[in-house]
Amino acid sequence: NKYVDSLIKLVDGLTNWFIRRSRRRFWEKGLSEDKKNAYETLYYVLVNMTKLFAPVAPIISEKIYQTLTDGFSVHLASWPEIPVSFKDDTLLTQVELVRNVIYLARSIRSKNNVKNRQPLTTLGVALSDKNGIPVIESFRDIIAEELNVKNVQVLDSVDSVAAVKYAPNFNEIRSRYPDRIPDIIKAVKSGKFALTANGAELEINGTKECFDEEIILVTYQAKAGQHVASEKGIIVALDLTITDELRDEGVARDIVRSIQDARRQIDCAITDTILIDIKGDVPSQWLDYICRETLSQMQELSEADMTFDLTYENGKSVRISVKK
Structure with missing residues (x-):
């Protein structure tokens, strides 16, 4: 279903790109213009996204829409009309390339x-x-x-970094040029071709001919x-x-991820500052980073909302206590 596929891509872009990339904007102290823009953009997309989801997911769309707007029903709301000025195909193409990398x-x-x-x-x-x-x-x-x-x-x-290998793409050749299969396969296997901006240029019986570039399968061997x-x-x-320095940084990032999970489990809002107590083989040079990334402060805790242990392959371990 092309409609549902498009919605899935929208949710993926919102959650795995915009929200995650804007995390520091949401956490910024005060209400700067950038933080305000981040929240307003998120709200605008969520409200209009519920309208788009309404035909295929009516119940959850209704719940989200009413929570966000206090409106009567998403099913009585007008269909989204996105201003033309919001459209930026160039930026979308650039971000698609970056995300593919x-x-x-x-x-x-x-x-x-x-x-x-x-x-x-x-x-x-x-x-x-x-x-x-x-x-x-x-x-x-x-x-x-x-x-x-x-x-x-x-x-x-x-x-x-890699050796490039070329081979006939038999499925594409059969699909696109069923009457030229032997000639195309022979030319590709003998190396009598060049990939150009216009496609694949093959030399067949002494004559150069252009074909779709998909007929040649390009692979890279590291x-x-x-x-x-x-x-x-x-x-x-x-x-x-992985050097020792990189390994220490990896431990710090793993601690950050675990504390982020703990924040969710003890029901912290995204802007809540928490208290943490870390004991064991924690890389001390990364403590400020851990606190900054988890919106937390270091403090000795006699009582905690949650305590857990992390153990690593090199035998090192840490114990982390978290308090809301």
């Missing part, structure tokens, strides 16, 4: 059992479409933060010591070397 890099972490909370040194990005390079450069800090890497490098060529993932002309390489 992030998705591919996270797939490398997942495949190699390296949690996103573990900091890494370098991410390399190569693009078949060079027009995307300024986008990666302008979103460099966001990509680094999302992937928890220290450096994001735009690679001039993928050759430094070179020794490299970890590579690719999709739709995007190639990313992630350095998975």
Whole structure:
């Protein structure tokens, strides 16, 4: 169902991108213009999103709409009319590219059992479409933060991290050019082709002909010591070397995640400041970071709303107490 698929993408973008990326804006002290804009944007999207969900999820849409607006019923509300000035296709395309880069890099972490909370040194990005390079450069800090890497490098060529392999894409050839199957397969296998801005240029019987680029399957084999993932002309390489300094930072980030979970379990509002008491093998140089990221203050606690232990592969452990 295309309608439901579009709604799912909307929710994913709202929760896994806008809300998470705006967390510090929501936590900012006072009511700055930026914080006000973040809340107003979130409210506007939520109210209009309930109207969009109403035809396919009538009950939950009604509940959310009435909670947000005190209105009579979402099913009696006018259909959303989004101002033309709100539309920015260029920004949407840029964010889609950035999120695809992030998705591919996270797939490398997942495949190699390296949690996103573990900091890494370098991410390399190569693009078949060079027009995307300024986008990666302008979103460099966001990509680094999302992937928890220290450096994001735009690679001039993928050759430094992977070997490129080409093969006939049999399904696409059969689907698009059923009368030319033998000629196309022979040309691709013999290497008599070039990928251009206009598609795939093949030399067949001494004559150059253009075909859709999808007839050629492009894969990337990581070179020794490299970890590579690719999709739709995007190639990313992630350095998975973990130093002692990076490991300590990873422990700090894991503590942050655990305290965030505890905040939810003891029913803290997003703006509530909590008290924490951490004992054990906690990297002391990261205590300020832990407090800042969890909106908490360090204090010796004789009583706590919640206490839990974290144990790590190197045998180190910490005990964390949390009080609302």
